[in-house]
Amino acid sequence: MQQDHAIPRSREAAPHRLPARLSRFALTVTLLSICLHAYIGLRLLPALPIAMPGQVIGAGLIALSALLVPLGMFARFLFRRPDTADLLTWAGSLAMGLFSSVLVLTFLRDIALLFVDTPRFAADSAVLAPSLALVITIIGFVNARRLPRVVDVDIPLAGLAPKLGGFTIVQISDIHVGATIKGDYVRAVVDRVNGLNADLVAITGDIVDGSIDRLGPHVASLAQLVSRHGTYVVTGNHEYYSGAAEWVAEFERLGMHALMNRHCVIEHDGASVVVAGVTDFSAHFFDPDQRSDPQRALAGGPDGVPKILLAHQPRSADAAAAAGFDLQLSGHTHGGQFWPWNHLVRLQQPYIAGLHRLNRLWVYTSRGTGYWGPPKRFGAPAEITRLRLVPA
Numbered sequence: 001m002q003q004d005h006a007i008p009r010s011r012e013a014a015p016h017r018l019p020a021r022l023s024r025f026a027l028t029v030t031l032l033s034i035c036l037h038a039y040i041g042l043r044l045l046p047a048l049p050i051a052m053p054g055q056v057i058g059a060g061l062i063a064l065s066a067l068l069v070p071l072g073m074f075a076r077f078l079f080r081r082p083d084t085a086d087l088l089t090w091a092g093s094l095a096m097g098l099f100s101s102v103l104v105l106t107f108l109r110d111i112a113l114l115f116v117d118t119p120r121f122a123a124d125s126a127v128l129a130p131s132l133a134l135v136i137t138i139i140g141f142v143n144a145r146r147l148p149r150v151v152d153v154d155i156p157l158a159g160l161a162p163k164l165g166g167f168t169i170v171q172i173s174d175i176h177v178g179a180t181i182k183g184d185y186v187r188a189v190v191d192r193v194n195g196l197n198a199d200l201v202a203i204t205g206d207i208v209d210g211s212i213d214r215l216g217p218h219v220a221s222l223a224q225l226v227s228r229h230g231t232y233v234v235t236g237n238h239e240y241y242s243g244a245a246e247w248v249a250e251f252e253r254l255g256m257h258a259l260m261n262r263h264c265v266i267e268h269d270g271a272s273v274v275v276a277g278v279t280d281f282s283a284h285f286f287d288p289d290q291r292s293d294p295q296r297a298l299a300g301g302p303d304g305v306p307k308i309l310l311a312h313q314p315r316s317a318d319a320a321a322a323a324g325f326d327l328q329l330s331g332h333t334h335g336g337q338f339w340p341w342n343h344l345v346r347l348q349q350p351y352i353a354g355l356h357r358l359n360r361l362w363v364y365t366s367r368g369t370g371y372w373g374p375p376k377r378f379g380a381p382a383e384i385t386r387l388r389l390v391p392a
Contacts, residue, residue, distance in 0.1 A: 037099065151386070
């Protein structure tokens with residue numbers, strides 16, 4: 001943060017130059033945003049029962065949103081000043097949340113017009129689509145910004161040692177500390193976790209969206225997490241967007257145990273449990289040496305004890321089951337975060353949220369403790385998960 005203040009003011013306000021590959025992606029996103037916003041304007045504005053001044057204002061708002069959405073996505077790459085980047089990210093994220101719902105409802109309206117094409121329905125539905133989207137966005141904003149609820153889950157394991165009955169893991173995931181989630185939110189999460197008297201705290205990736213220089217102070221309170229056997233963390237895909245090696249070193253400095261394709265054996269009242277972790281499922285795209293490998297994570301571990309895997313993405317489950325794990329804790333999906341994207345997540349991940357069974361492997365997928373992109377959760381509340389091992 002001090003480096004930012006050391007930059008002369010004239011340079012500090014100057015935008016960064018995006019790398020060529022990111023520039024092409026940003027251009028593609030911008031053109032797509034303009035086209036989709038144009039679709040909304042062409043389909044809704046002519047049908048709205050408003051005079052020309054209202055039409056002009058509506059067109060202006062749509063054009064503003066079309067530019068804010070991509071600008072918010074790339075603001076941290078474009079502007080040196082964190083406060084400027086954060087402000088634009090806030091504006092773009094709010095616009096993205098509203099635009100997303102308006103787009104879906106406009107598309108559904110067009111489908112309905114194939115069956116009910118009357119002037120009255122066209123006008124009423126043109127009013128209803130943005131109005132309903134606004135209500136959903138406001139409710140979603142309130143849901144996203146409030147402190148996550150605690151979800152209690154029992155995990156029945158066959159042959160569980162009596163001394164491990166009631167062993168408690170508190171899982172947090174996908175906090176996404178960045179432009180819109182800061183240190184005060186993280187501190188509130190830490191306080192709530194510390195009130196749960198966990199035997200172990202597990203953080204299943206996507207803690208940050210940005211560099212240590214900008215976000216280091218905002219994640220510092222994770223060092224205050226308290227549990228009997230400590231805090232264990234694995235990388236998510238967003239750590240790799242933000243400098244995974246530096247962040248892993250920072251997590252270790254804060255007192256967390258980073259499980260990069262390795263395991264620890266925890267002794268609990270005379271009984272043992274293996275806690276292992278893998279790098280993110282996509283880590284090899286960033287570093288071939290960090291390919292996610294549950295077999296390697298478990299290598300050399302004791303037999304006949306519960307084996308728990310922390311893996312950011314649920315799609316690690318097949319490899320985890322083959323390796324012999326009993327329980328996998330994951331995140332990544334956010335439970336879809338808000339409708340209708342919860343249905344599209346199923347195209348990429350085998351599990352969206354909650355507890356599932358794959359042969360003898362239990363898989364629990366957290367809906368996440370923060371959010372990504374739009375500050376909006378609708379039908380997929382954030383959570384802090386308290387998991388308890390119980391005899392099957």
